[in-house]
Amino acid sequence: MKKKSTARPGEPSLPLLRPLSTVDVAIFTVRADRLHVLLVQRNDEPGEPCPGQWALAGGFVDVDKDENLEACALRKLREKTGVTSPYLEQLGCWGGKSRDPRGWSVTHVYFALIPTDAATKPVSGANTTGAKWEPISKHGVKEALAFDHEQILTAAITRLRNKVEYTSLPAFLLPREFTLSELQHSYEIVLGRKLEKSAFRTRVLSTELVTPVPRFKEGPNRPAQLYRLKSANSPVFFQRTFKPAEG
Amino acid sequence: MKKKSTARPGEPSLPLLRPLSTVDVAIFTVRADRLHVLLVQRNDEPGEPCPGQWALAGGFVDVDKDENLEACALRKLREKTGVTSPYLEQLGCWGGKSRDPRGWSVTHVYFALIPTDAATKPVSGANTTGAKWEPISKHGVKEALAFDHEQILTAAITRLRNKVEYTSLPAFLLPREFTLSELQHSYEIVLGRKLEKSAFRTRVLSTELVTPVPRFKEGPNRPAQLYRLKSANSPVFFQRTFKPAEG
DNA sequence: AAAATAGTGTCTCTTAGACACTATTCC
DNA sequence: GGAATAGTGTCTAAGAGACACTATTTT
Numbered sequence: 001m002k003k004k005s006t007a008r009p010g011e012p013s014l015p016l017l018r019p020l021s022t023v024d025v026a027i028f029t030v031r032a033d034r035l036h037v038l039l040v041q042r043n044d045e046p047g048e049p050c051p052g053q054w055a056l057a058g059g060f061v062d063v064d065k066d067e068n069l070e071a072c073a074l075r076k077l078r079e080k081t082g083v084t085s086p087y088l089e090q091l092g093c094w095g096g097k098s099r100d101p102r103g104w105s106v107t108h109v110y111f112a113l114i115p116t117d118a119a120t121k122p123v124s125g126a127n128t129t130g131a132k133w134e135p136i137s138k139h140g141v142k143e144a145l146a147f148d149h150e151q152i153l154t155a156a157i158t159r160l161r162n163k164v165e166y167t168s169l170p171a172f173l174l175p176r177e178f179t180l181s182e183l184q185h186s187y188e189i190v191l192g193r194k195l196e197k198s199a200f201r202t203r204v205l206s207t208e209l210v211t212p213v214p215r216f217k218e219g220p221n222r223p224a225q226l227y228r229l230k231s232a233n234s235p236v237f238f239q240r241t242f243k244p245a246e247g
Numbered sequence: 248m249k250k251k252s253t254a255r256p257g258e259p260s261l262p263l264l265r266p267l268s269t270v271d272v273a274i275f276t277v278r279a280d281r282l283h284v285l286l287v288q289r290n291d292e293p294g295e296p297c298p299g300q301w302a303l304a305g306g307f308v309d310v311d312k313d314e315n316l317e318a319c320a321l322r323k324l325r326e327k328t329g330v331t332s333p334y335l336e337q338l339g340c341w342g343g344k345s346r347d348p349r350g351w352s353v354t355h356v357y358f359a360l361i362p363t364d365a366a367t368k369p370v371s372g373a374n375t376t377g378a379k380w381e382p383i384s385k386h387g388v389k390e391a392l393a394f395d396h397e398q399i400l401t402a403a404i405t406r407l408r409n410k411v412e413y414t415s416l417p418a419f420l421l422p423r424e425f426t427l428s429e430l431q432h433s434y435e436i437v438l439g440r441k442l443e444k445s446a447f448r449t450r451v452l453s454t455e456l457v458t459p460v461p462r463f464k465e466g467p468n469r470p471a472q473l474y475r476l477k478s479a480n481s482p483v484f485f486q487r488t489f490k491p492a493e494g
Numbered sequence: 495a496a497a498a499t500a501g502t503g504t505c506t507c508t509t510a511g512a513c514a515c516t517a518t519t520c521c
Numbered sequence: 522g523g524a525a526t527a528g529t530g531t532c533t534a535a536g537a538g539a540c541a542c543t544a545t546t547t548t
Binding site: 014015017018019020021060061062063064066067068069071090092093094095096097102103104106108 | 261262264265266267268307308309310311313314315316318337339340341342343344349350351353355
């Protein structure tokens, strides 16, 4: 592996051994009124760690292709889903001696929200044999995941649910134009609970979150005003959570 | 996963080149009613990047010594300050081609809050020639910092200030026992603005944040009840920010 | 008593939540 | 008109902010 020895006094000292560096992306979308995450199945070849197990989308940093960590995450997202402009946020990093049998490794984890209409068929890539959208239930996912990805996915879901209480993140799960009812529904799917219509609308409309477009969504009932996000990629923060819990 | 590998088909494929892995820690404390961050001065030896510049405390991950990233951060904190049990939170990671002249590198950044009374003289360590507590003004620090540490420090300060609005973080900047006035003062130092006494006390006492100890702080005036944190290492989250801004 | 800080009470304003009401479309 | 969903108005409760007030110590 890596060397570039240190040891001469007064010379630049670099570590003899470098951890493995990967980037993983927890890619979320909504399908059939459920929150889903993209899983890829690991290669079955002998010598590969966690053969056949499901894992988050990800892989090694490529120091030639990738300008930086975020570009690496975007590349992986693009390779798996074809989506190029998602909501992408860094979740954190997990690194240590024993999370990968191949040695000391660090994964740099992002989470992405992609619109319902973009969540088409995921493609499998190198070192993987398949990919699928897995529904998320109350406490995560049914599959046992490779490496420490279960823990990472739990962290991602927790971050998402927490942030939804005071930000506009669910808007990034919707297509470009949506009604307020659809936005509310998106919140309800992620939060796993109903919200009150009047308060929801007051709150959303009192911010710089959305702006109406001159179109309506037609249906077997009264047409609904369509809106779009005011700024396409940065979320809005509210000053309160949706429902204060007990102190 | 990714290849660029040892190239035998059907064999474990590892990347030929691995990024450099470092851990940096933004260590904050309060001294003389100012928020301070610990800076270390980089070595002046030829070949060292950013010679003589000030930087956040940090250094390479040591795959032999460090069990995981957090242990590495704790080690660096201990080496610089002697503090063993701080408030420690992962801030994020910064990685890319060009942030370090030695090549593609990733730094894994933590921020730590240490109590006023623990913030004694910092020691300098390997590859550094000095260390100091640098006061933080409105927009950061006067020094130009090495690498991308200025950007990282800005992110750390932003995270701290944001989180202070709705968490109990400033409590970790105080000694074990403190009065409510001292706690309020700690908030005011970090936030850079005054808070209203009555609302502050109501808010703090309505949570599980602190518990009184059977002692008072004496002075040339009415003695004040002393409190300590209920749980020593996990912050409390409030349901609202301190001061709602304009929608 | 004066100085100084600790700690409380009261009033107002904002906003979430509950819930009932009205509005507009398709059938 | 009925079904269905869009969208509004009204009332209440909780908590923040402002601010004045009381309390308890030292000097």
